[in-house]
Amino acid sequence: MSDRFQEIDPARLSAAARAVYDTIAAGPRQSVPYIFQALVKSPELTERTQALGVFCRYNTEFPPRLSELAILVVAKHWDATYEWSVHEHEARKAGVPDAVIAAIDAGHEPAFADPDDALIYAFARTFFATNEVPDPLFAQAQARFGEKAVVELAGLLGYYSMLAIILRIFRVPPQR
CATH class of the missing domain: 1.20.1290 (AhpD-like)
Known part of the structure; x- marks a missing residue:
């Protein structure tokens, strides 16, 4: 890893961060990619970012x-x-x-x-x-x-x- 990023241990997350983490893990990605592990310290930003990401990656007009x-x-x-x-x-x-x-x-x-x-x-x-x-x-x-x-x-x-x-x-x- 780097000096600024470490993989997240879900058991050590706040309740709000854990809820977002679990939502991402259960969604279409079926995992919690590193980008969301970097963001999860701000659950609100992570929640909005991952929702936009689901749209941008899976639901636009483009194949x-x-x-x-x-x-x-x-x-x-x-x-x-x-x-x-x-x-x-x-x-x-x-x-x-x-x-x-x-x-x-x-x-x-x-x-x-x-x-x-x-x-x-x-x-x-x-x-x-x-x-x-x-x-x-x-x-x-x-x-x-x-x-x-x-x-x-x-x-x-x-x-x-x-x-x-x-x-x-x-x-x-x-x-x-």
Whole structure:
């Protein structure tokens, strides 16, 4: 572990923290990932963060392949090794090709077979490179995915950026 992060012993948590810990463990994740172990000292923040995470990861307009692709771009941008360690596996499971994962990890633009993958990558990568999404790219994303989905994509990029920042501040190592 690091000097700022240690795995949580659930038996040593306050009642409020233990309730949130147990809710996460019983939810779709079926475990309490390190990010939530880092946050659980603030049960209120953890509860709200994990609820937003369930939405961003499992309930947006995007299929898992596209969500996981966007998350990889976030993890690479922030050099969040924990986030990358979790989502590299999840991206593979969701159908993101190994060559695409390897290219993103190496900092190269992947060769995409699917235009939706290319559009998600361009949207996320352009935003992180320039702090902006140019009008033509924004319009292309809205035309392809719809207004609601573009809002959710922006939320997904923001949510996983927040996690990446927390992971970096607390020096959370890749999950074993």
